[in-house]
Amino acid sequence: MAPPEVTLQSIQAARERIAGRVRRTPVLESETLNTLAGGRLYFKCENFQEGGAFKARGAANALFSLSQEALRAGVVTHSSGNHGAAVARAARLRGVRARIVMPENSSAAKFEAVRSFGGEVFMCAPTLAAREAMAEQFIRDTGAVFIHPYDDPRVIAGQGTIALELLEEVPELSWLMVPVGGGGLASGVSTAAKTLRPSIHMVGVEPAGADDAYRSFTSGKLTGNAHPETVADGLRGALSMRTFGLIREHVDEVVTVSETAIVRAMRTLWQHLKIIIEPSSAVPYAAVLENLVDVRDQRVGIILTGGNVDLDALPW
């Protein structure tokens, strides 16, 4: 059976499925940031999400979409970031095993996060090939289900639930800005937002050092990130055919920002919103701060994707 496509309906179903299993996160505003921007900025705070990142949504939707029978050998994924912890958490809620393959050079905090949710950590060499090989072996040997971090319609639909909440809370949004890494968030959110509000201006923002979405979007041909280099470690992944297709359909504009702009934006948001966000979260606001987009008189939703930061290694 082919997995269902991502639609407003599948996102609405995801929302019901994950209700009570993830948080409805708050939306923050700051007078100072509004004045600086010349428009109204509404920050959707997924840094307050369970596990500290929006990934909780997609993982919960994936795990609760699957039958107990399908899940009898548990789930497996590979991740150096927030997705691993999110899958471990969703698996614990679902009462099944989670094997998380992690590069041996992941930070202590990331290992700790996966383990704190009862996930079983398996270390591998720090290459994509090694991660995929080890995950595939688990799938073959145990029959565990693979939960991809973004190339999965259930995961994408879960991330799309953010747009439903945000548009409910701020119905008058005229713009919506999201960071783009592998494109799961951008796909889900843009599908929901554009279906509900065809006139909304959807903007994806990417670090210039990992600009595959920009190049793919501009050329019309899917291209990868050969050597991603950015402080926004959640955005080093590259689009898949599926996320590229959804983004082409629903996103109006893809913008890239410099490393300096990302760090400056992160610091500005810490200072004025008084919240902790990770570098990837600061990427859309970086485009506003650098005047790469004109948001004057717009009502702009900005998704802050996560707040998992090493407090001993801040980028300024």
Added chain:
Amino acid sequence: MAPPEVTLQSIQAARERIAGRVRRTPVLESETLNTLAGGRLYFKCENFQEGGAFKARGAANALFSLSQEALRAGVVTHSSGNHGAAVARAARLRGVRARIVMPENSSAAKFEAVRSFGGEVFMCAPTLAAREAMAEQFIRDTGAVFIHPYDDPRVIAGQGTIALELLEEVPELSWLMVPVGGGGLASGVSTAAKTLRPSIHMVGVEPAGADDAYRSFTSGKLTGNAHPETVADGLRGALSMRTFGLIREHVDEVVTVSETAIVRAMRTLWQHLKIIIEPSSAVPYAAVLENLVDVRDQRVGIILTGGNVDLDALPW
């Protein structure tokens, strides 16, 4: 005319007076922090208050309690911290001049905060005597009204409004913990909370390096802080007769915490709540983290007083 005493009624009146002029701040919880503590902790986030600190409440109540006639020469205060910016902000809302006397060694961010609200900064030598002398001269020369940071019933009543909001949102609170500096917050909050809920357990927490409230509370005699030394720069002040009296009447327990505990608590709150708080805000939670109080099975309100931190000089 003697200023009115602080009562539940004056605090309720303050709430109406400042409504729309300060924020109703959110209350945050964290599963991890609850598990660590063995009780339920409700964090009242005054770091999200206008100007980044609870001081906005007392200043707004003071300014809007005074007639235009009384305010014709504006207001004056001295402050190295959040009170100066709060007075500047309230004065702007009220449409009157604010002169803020500040020690010349205050941080650039503090000067900037006062100026951003239209306050006029006057620098003085970094001693209490110099601050008081300059402020007194303005009062004498101009007829401006002095707004004391805490030894003022209107300021105390303003700070007390935090307790009204918190008890409305979490009526089942059994404990309430606040940091103690000059005692304005502790006085107002404890007056409101104990009047509404006589059974609530009120705890004041102080840095061991500025423990005048602890010594005064224990000995029954008001004593000062000769040489306050603490990272919690908002808590270096000493109780006045007025705040000491209110605290003796309404607070059940005063606890002191070490500098190490304060920094550890601050970091733990940053990490798990994903919010930015200043060291003074972490002081009550430090007592929980160090097991200096037994909050097991309690429902504990904790007031996080502010979020104005120098991001280039974190204490870890």
